[in-house]
Amino acid sequence: MSSNRFIRGEGPWPKSNDERSVRVWMESRISNGVEVDERLPVINLCLEWVSEKSRGERLMESYRFPESELDRLAVVASRLEKGEPVQYITGIAHFDGLDLLVDxxxxxxxxxxxxxxxxxxxxxxxxxxxxxxxxxxxxxxxxxxxxxxxxxxxx
Incomplete structure (x- = not known):
C-alpha cells in the first residue's frame, strides 16, 4: 500500500521540526513568491498562526512543530510560493491596531x-x-x- 506521506527533508517537509529548521525550510520554500524584505515577517506570522503560539512562547518551550502543523505549513508555503498574500491565507489583515477579517x-x-x-x-x-x-x-x-x-x- 503506497503512502502519500513525505520523508522528512524531502518533498515539502523540513529536515527537523524545531523552530530553526522550520524557519530555514519556510524561507527556502517561499523564496520565489515573497519579496526578500517581507520573508521574515511573513514567516513569523505563519508560524504564529499555525502553532497558535508567539515566537517567544515557542522559544521558551523549545517548541517542536507536530506533524499536523507541518502539514499546514506545507500548504501555507505552497500558497505563498504561488504569490498568494499571507493575509488571504490567514484570513487576517493587521491595520491600525485592528485585526480585520479578509479574503x-x-x-x-x-x-x-x-x-x-x-x-x-x-x-x-x-x-x-x-x-x-x-x-x-x-x-x-x-x-x-x-x-x-x-x-x-x-x-
Whole structure:
C-alpha cells in the first residue's frame, strides 16, 4: 500500500521540526513568491498562526512543530510560493491596531491607507472637536471596512 506521506527533508517537509529548521525550510520554500524584505515577517506570522503560539512562547518551550502543523505549513508555503498574500491565507489583515477579517474578495489594507486615516482623524478632531455625537461617516464599497472602523476608534 503506497503512502502519500513525505520523508522528512524531502518533498515539502523540513529536515527537523524545531523552530530553526522550520524557519530555514519556510524561507527556502517561499523564496520565489515573497519579496526578500517581507520573508521574515511573513514567516513569523505563519508560524504564529499555525502553532497558535508567539515566537517567544515557542522559544521558551523549545517548541517542536507536530506533524499536523507541518502539514499546514506545507500548504501555507505552497500558497505563498504561488504569490498568494499571507493575509488571504490567514484570513487576517493587521491595520491600525485592528485585526480585520479578509479574503480574496477584499483588498488588503495598505500602510499608506493607515497613514491617511491618521491624518484624516487628526483633521476631523480639529474641525469637529470633542462634540462628535452627530458626526457620521459613510463608506461605500467598503471592502474590509478598515477606514470607517479605524476612524471610529480614533474619534
Amino acid at each position: 480574496s474578495r477584499v483588498l488588503i489594507p495598505r500602510p499608506e491607507t493607515e497613514e491617511l486615516v491618521h491624518a484624516l482623524a487628526a483633521k476631523l478632531r480639529i474641525e469637529v472637536g470633542s462634540s462628535n455625537e452627530n458626526f457620521k461617516i459613510l463608506d461605500i464599497g467598503t471592502g474590509s471596512g478598515c477606514i470607517p472602523i479605524s476612524l471610529k476608534n480614533r474619534m
